[in-house]
Amino acid sequence: MTADSHPEAGAAAVAAVDAALASRRSVRAFLPTPVERATIEAILGAASRAPSGTNTQPWKVHVLTGAARAALSRKIVAVFDDPQALAAQREAYDYYPTDWVSPYLDRRRKIGWDLYGLLGIARGDRHRMHAQHRRNFEFFGAPVGLMFTIDDSLRQGSWLDYGMFLQSVMIAARARGLDTCPQAAFLRFHRIILDHLGAPPGEQLVCGMSLGHADPAAPENRLVTERAPVAEFTRFHA
Ligand SMILES: Cc1cc2nc3c(=O)[nH]c(=O)nc-3n(C[C@H](O)[C@H](O)[C@H](O)COP(=O)(O)O)c2cc1C
Numbered sequence: 001m002t003a004d005s006h007p008e009a010g011a012a013a014v015a016a017v018d019a020a021l022a023s024r025r026s027v028r029a030f031l032p033t034p035v036e037r038a039t040i041e042a043i044l045g046a047a048s049r050a051p052s053g054t055n056t057q058p059w060k061v062h063v064l065t066g067a068a069r070a071a072l073s074r075k076i077v078a079v080f081d082d083p084q085a086l087a088a089q090r091e092a093y094d095y096y097p098t099d100w101v102s103p104y105l106d107r108r109r110k111i112g113w114d115l116y117g118l119l120g121i122a123r124g125d126r127h128r129m130h131a132q133h134r135r136n137f138e139f140f141g142a143p144v145g146l147m148f149t150i151d152d153s154l155r156q157g158s159w160l161d162y163g164m165f166l167q168s169v170m171i172a173a174r175a176r177g178l179d180t181c182p183q184a185a186f187l188r189f190h191r192i193i194l195d196h197l198g199a200p201p202g203e204q205l206v207c208g209m210s211l212g213h214a215d216p217a218a219p220e221n222r223l224v225t226e227r228a229p230v231a232e233f234t235r236f237h238a
Contacts, residue, residue, distance in 0.1 A: 150204050190204070
């Protein structure tokens with residue numbers, strides 16, 4: 001395909017794009033099956049077609065596999081399991097609001113309880129909640145951990161661009177039969193992560209992501225999240 005050609009529009013294209021969009025979901029249990037480096041490169045190459053203001057391309061990606069991935073998990077889990085060390089960690093930035101209001105609070109609660117419900121974790125079972133949260137830092141068993149960083153000098157608009165890139169990564173993964181989980185849970189450990197990556201000063205963590213093959217037998221992967229209907233968040237003006 002040349003730069004100015006376009007794939008045929010039509011029912012097959014609509015079905016393929018919509019299927020990738022609709023089947024993307026956050027997977028929280030992966031099989032250990034490895035993902036080839038060429039596949040990861042193809043996913044990132046496809047996602048790099050994401051738009052960005054004045055073609056800034058604000059994304060920087062760190063791909064962790066094998067010993068590098070395992071060592072980072074160990075470092076984070078050691079801190080996560082040590083209440084004193086954990087209390088000393090600060091979020092890289094405010095991903096979530098401090099004051100939650102409806103309907104966002106209700107949605108946030110629902111996904112939490114739905115997930116714990118599937119896993120049979122009772123309300124108040126802090127031990128199992130902690131253990132489930134820890135799975136984030138083991139990349140939910142995925143063979144590939146991605147860390148996304150951005151240059152500190154870039155502003156809010158570049159973060160908007162970044163979100164488009166992240167979704168493109170997830171959709172390109174889906175098109176190849178792979179699954180992902182974007183993860184803000186890593187933000188609390190940004191210093192440990194940036195140090196582990198040897199990131200230069202001025203590079204900030206945006207989020208992490210697990211990438212791999214979904215474990216079809218895992219109950220947490222049966223989670224179905226709801227969406228408000230189009231009419232609820234859209235107004236047509238004519
Ligand atoms: C930027 C971002 C960060 C997220 N962080 C986490 C995380 O740390 N851990 C987690 O289990 N899910 C995380 N999620 C997944 C959301 O909970 C999920 O996207 C949402 O509930 C909708 O479900 P779905 O992705 O399965 O459609 C994150 C999603 C996004 C977009």
